[in-house]
Amino acid sequence: MQPRPHKPVTMYVCGVTPYDSGHMGHAFTFSIFDVLARFLESGGMPVKYAQNITDVDDPLFERARRDGIDWRELADRETKVHIRDMTVLGWRPPDVMPRVSDEIPRILAAASRLKASRHAYKTDALYFDTSSYRGYGRLSHRTRRSMIRKLREEELLGKVGPDAKRDALDFPLWRRSSPDEPSWPSKFGEGKPGWHIECSVMAMRYLGPQIDIHGGGRDLLFSHHESERAQSEALTGKAPFARAWVHTGMVRYNGRKMSKSLGNLIKVSQALQRAPAAAVRLYLVSHRYARDWDFEWEGLARAARLVERMRKFLADDARTRRRPVAPGRGLMAEFNAALADDLDTPRAVRALRAALRQRDAPAVRAMKDILIGSASLT
Ligand SMILES: [Zn+2]
Missing domain, CATH: 3.40.50.620 (HUPs)
Incomplete structure (x- = not known):
């Protein structure tokens, strides 16, 4: 645009x-x-x-x-x-x-x-x-x-x-x-x-x-x-x-479109009983927007593990860091390129994983703000 x-x-x-x-x-x-x-x-x-x-x-x-x-x-x-x-x-x-x-x-x-x-x-x-x-x-x-x-x-x-x-x-x-x-x-x-x-x-x-x-x-x-x-x-x-x-x-869900008439709706409140809000949100946006996909509890559990790693890492970082640093340019460029490419959110989530692996806290924060917004990590 x-x-x-x-x-x-x-x-x-x-x-x-x-x-x-x-x-x-x-x-x-x-x-x-x-x-x-x-x-x-x-x-x-x-x-x-x-x-x-x-x-x-x-x-x-x-x-x-x-x-x-x-x-x-x-x-x-x-x-x-x-x-x-x-x-x-x-x-x-x-x-x-x-x-x-x-x-x-x-x-x-x-x-x-x-x-x-x-x-x-x-x-x-x-x-x-x-x-x-x-x-x-x-x-x-x-x-x-x-x-x-x-x-x-x-x-x-x-x-x-x-x-x-x-x-x-x-x-x-x-x-x-x-x-x-x-x-x-x-x-x-x-x-x-x-x-x-x-x-x-x-x-x-x-x-x-x-x-x-x-x-x-x-x-x-x-x-x-x-x-x-x-x-x-x-x-x-x-x-x-x-x-x-x-x-x-x-x-x-179970291979069929979630709908009221089929009675196979998974409500947001049900998912929130099993995982933090950030995990639900991250699980949702780790799918390509235009495609149909299957909700799976195991996928939500995987997102919850990633969110927990992120939470621990950011908490450690906040305890030990002395002065603010800018996010790594390459990581942010990859993240922005992913979203600029017809909102490729799965690729953006991979960039977030890479930022976590490289222990780049400012990049993790910047990416989290866009992908998860203000959803709670706990
Ligand atoms: Zn309308």
Whole structure:
């Protein structure tokens, strides 16, 4: 990325839907973007980082209904769990964490503008007209058939017809709420926003019409990010909406993607019962960001041994050292080259091991600050 003088690098990362406390998949994504923010800032590029809380979302309402609690209460409780987990894992908190429920007037304003510019039409809901945007599908490199297949798999396909959407790929910007869901008044009828428009509006409000880095888990690439890009560029007339899209891989457990529906989630709190926060964090970031990988307890144990060596070494060093020394140039150059090479964090972790072997305390500290942040070594 080329720095632009006097302007921070703007980074928007799709955050959690707060209905089930954070698992390793979430922690992986947010730890990776934390390394990215810290690495850019260590190189003199300030970062403005926004991460949203999707507190208006169907799965959240479903969970609230199932558990018989108010959706706001559930969202508040689980947002706190997310922030607590990531604080323990040592993140540099995002500069803004907007909640969808606070952004409804701006979401409606954006929906109205899309309607006025004929990118949206109203039938039983207000839909974005994907045929009005050239290149829908290009971000995720999908054909029309594969997009439709994915929508069907995720139960997002919906109906096509005179009283519904005109085309299978169109998606709602504003729709009716079920009786026990929240709804807001609007000129399109009482209702709630569609998922994609939420992120477009928050990204643009806090970071501007064009952003540098847009991130999230790879499961968001289609349809969420594809749709976000289309409606954002339709809204502003400016392309690209995001200069770089960065997607993190999926974390598996016992060979399958961790997911609520399979019941194989490893929660951050479970991992923290077995290892210090720094070890959990180091284990996460010792995987290449774009790849899928398998969570293994033995891998976490290995990271814990490395963290323990580092803790002892730094404690000894603090006791015996008389005056500060600069980190070894070669070690830091290798570490920075690794992260500059498409954020190769496994290689950066190897550089950290080398710094430990060479007993270079300043280099160990500098690398630790970026890879592990403020996570505790004990
Ligand atoms: Zn999003």
